[in-house]
Amino acid sequence: MISYNFGEIRRYFYYGLNLLVLALFIQGCSPSIALFDQHSYEELTSLKVDAVNLIEKSAEPYDNYADQVDALHLRFQKVKEYVKGLSKNDITYHMLENLTDPNKNLYGGAIKLWQQQGSISPAIVSDFKERVQSSFDEILELERNKIKK
Numbered sequence: 001m002i003s004y005n006f007g008e009i010r011r012y013f014y015y016g017l018n019l020l021v022l023a024l025f026i027q028g029c030s031p032s033i034a035l036f037d038q039h040s041y042e043e044l045t046s047l048k049v050d051a052v053n054l055i056e057k058s059a060e061p062y063d064n065y066a067d068q069v070d071a072l073h074l075r076f077q078k079v080k081e082y083v084k085g086l087s088k089n090d091i092t093y094h095m096l097e098n099l100t101d102p103n104k105n106l107y108g109g110a111i112k113l114w115q116q117q118g119s120i121s122p123a124i125v126s127d128f129k130e131r132v133q134s135s136f137d138e139i140l141e142l143e144r145n146k147i148k149k
Contacts, residue, residue: 034089036146043079044143048136050075051107055129058114059122069111076100076107095139099132107132 050072057065076096084093098104102112110128114120120128 033091034086034146036143036148037086040079040083040086040089040092041140041143043082044136044140047072047075047079048133048140051132051136052129055107055110055125055132058110058120058128059125060119062114062118069114073100073111092139092142095135095142099135099139105131106135 054065054068054072057068062069080093080096080100083089083096099106100108102108105128107128110120110125110132113124
């Protein structure tokens with residue numbers, strides 16, 4: 001006949017329950033977003049300046065700046081890959097994806113329009129410039145507000 005020691009079973013149950021509560025507490029205390037990364041911040045700040053400067057030139061013929069567009073596109077790809085590789089950094093990555101999406105009215109859309117039309121009217125350039133600056137400002141604000149190591 002099997003005999004159970006309910007006091008011992010209860011002790012193991014509470015021990016396991018305490019471990020579960022402790023694990024949930026530790027998980028709950030960890031940040032749900034990536035920590036601040038100085039390299040990301042510097043790269044994003046540099047990209048903002050270069051992207052806005054290039055947008056300002058989009059009133060001129062695209063062919064004059066095609067190499068600069070390609071070079072900046074490559075830099076965007078590198079920064080996005082770096083940001084994507086950081087733990088819990090999905091928000092920043094998706095914000096960069098939106099910024100460079102050619103089907104949105106941000107940097108990617110401005111470049112697509114510039115390529116298609118050859119040049120963009122100054123009024124539209126100004127609108128794109130404001131949107132791109134604002135989008136970068138949001139990304140940079142998110143980065144600045146991350147917990148510093």
